[in-house]
């Protein structure tokens with residue numbers, strides 16, 4: 001690494017460290033200051049201890065030479081010696097205790113901040129492949145924050161120690177200070193240059209590592225394990241994993257080897273520095289320029305200097321490596337939301353069902369040429385129960401993600417009560433809507449909590465929970481549970497019950513009903529249910545209070561016949577609109593497809 005680069009990274013390192021300190025300062029101020037104070041005290045205790053040892057030795061040599069000393073001098077020296085030996089142990093215990101407190105706290109702060117930041121991003125940013133790699137890498141290396149934060153104490157400790165020793169050496173024997181510094185330099189340079197390499201390997205291999213994580217992850221899920229076993233594919237998978245990881249290991253091995261050889265060589269050079277310094281000191285004693293006690297003192301300092309310096313570089317390398325990940329963490333924290341929001345957003349009034357309009361809406365996914373929607377026009381009036389079916393083009397789920405502004409349109413607008421969705425206060429819009437995604441998440445809590453997840457601003461209202469479960473038909477199986485609505489879900493938890501997907505769909509629908517919104521947007525909510533249940537659910541939806549809008553997306557024609565209006569979309573355009581009866585009478589695509597599917601059911 002060249003000098004310019006080194007200083008560049010040193011600057012970033014210090015900047016990140018200060019940023020991290022500021023990050024934790026409010027919560028950990030007391031501990032950080034205490035640790036620093038203890039560190040300075042420790043260095044001084046160490047010094048005083050060594051110095052008193054030297055004086056004791058000098059005095060003992062005089063005693064050995066029949067010079068009588070005042071007893072008081074010896075007693076004072078002994079007391080100082082004992083005190084400096086015992087006190088550091090005590091204060092170091094306090095320091096370690098504080099370090100443990102910091103250890104736990106850092107984890108919590110770092111993780112929660114990361115989760116919050118991630119949740120603030122829009123869908124485009126979350127789905128972006130480069131971002132997902134970044135998120136995963138930072139997630140996997142969260143532990144480095146602790147190490148990064150801790151190492152600053154070790155580095156500072158080493159610096160205090162080194163400065164104190166250097167200062168003493170320069171006062172007593174400057175040439176020794178110079179020798180030690182010069183001979184330790186190669187070790188420093190070699191350590192710093194290899195460290196960058198380690199990170200690059202790790203970085204380069206991330207796309208591969210993601211595949212590795214995926215393959216390994218399969219063995220943490222029951223279904224893949226059973227399938228892999230059943231198809232006799234265990235060897236296939238372990239070989240695949242080995243093939244992925246082997247080149248990585250080989251490179252790591254080469255790097256570790258290079259590191260070890262460099263270490264051996266440079267450590268040898270720095271040891272030569274110690275030997276030369278030792279000779280300089282012995283020579284001084286030989287010439288009667290130095291007393292034995294002073295020799296022991298200085299020799300001890302040199303050894304301590306050398307090991308402190310060595311550790312110092314080790315810590316710097318550690319810090320340098322960790323910094324690369326910490327830098328990425330801050331990069332995420334600094335990432336701005338790509339979606340633009342209005343400075344003065346329009347807040348929609350509560351409990352008023354808005355009109356929803358798609359005007360000439362086009363959309364394509366980022367980095368994809370293909371248009372998913374092309375100049376689509378659709379008006380959904382308040383209170384309408386509308387079903388949307390697509391004939392020969394995919395884009396249903398994409399469409400509803402535009403209505404909820406998970407994505408922004410690439411051409412023209414989505415209007416909510418004549419307001420461009422981009423000018424709205426999104427929370428005020430979202431609070432009016434219950435949106436069931438096609439692959440909506442299931443929450444593995446107790447039944448009542450899983451249902452009440454759509455409104456956590458209030459305590460769980462059991463009457464509403466049961467009512468919602470009745471409407472979604474989830475009550476049918478909840479009543480069979482040992483603990484009813486207090487039943488823990490998911491077998492992975494103690495005493496938990498796992499559900500089938502059709503059961504989850506009922507649970508998730510109950511969650512939608514519990515919110516009691518003005519607008520329901522349902523993306524194939526009954527796809528896993530049997531025909532009878534599906535028809536009952538649709539009846540419930542059709543009979544919701546009049547002032548509710550229901551937008552129901554499906555490709556199953558049998559489920560939508562009770563809708564006020566059915567919208568058939570083909571090649572980006574609405575080709576037919578009307579009630580079931582009207583569309584059958586129309587005798588076009590809808591009728592053809594309806595009869596085709598009906599035949600399948602018959």
Ligand SMILES: Nc1ncnc2c1ncn2[C@@H]1O[C@H](COP(=O)(O)OP(=O)(O)OP(=O)(O)O)[C@@H](O)[C@H]1O
Nearest residue numbers: 127365368372390393394395396397398399438555
């Ligand atoms: N996040 C995404 N990034 C890029 N392309 C996507 C993304 N999500 C969906 N697509 C693509 O957009 C097209 C439309 O997908 P969409 O999920 O909207 O269809 P759909 O009509 O809901 O289909 P299905 O009947 O399977 O639910 C598909 O070709 C799909 O591969």
Ligand SMILES: [Mg+2]
Nearest residue numbers: 396397398438
């Ligand atoms: Mg879909």
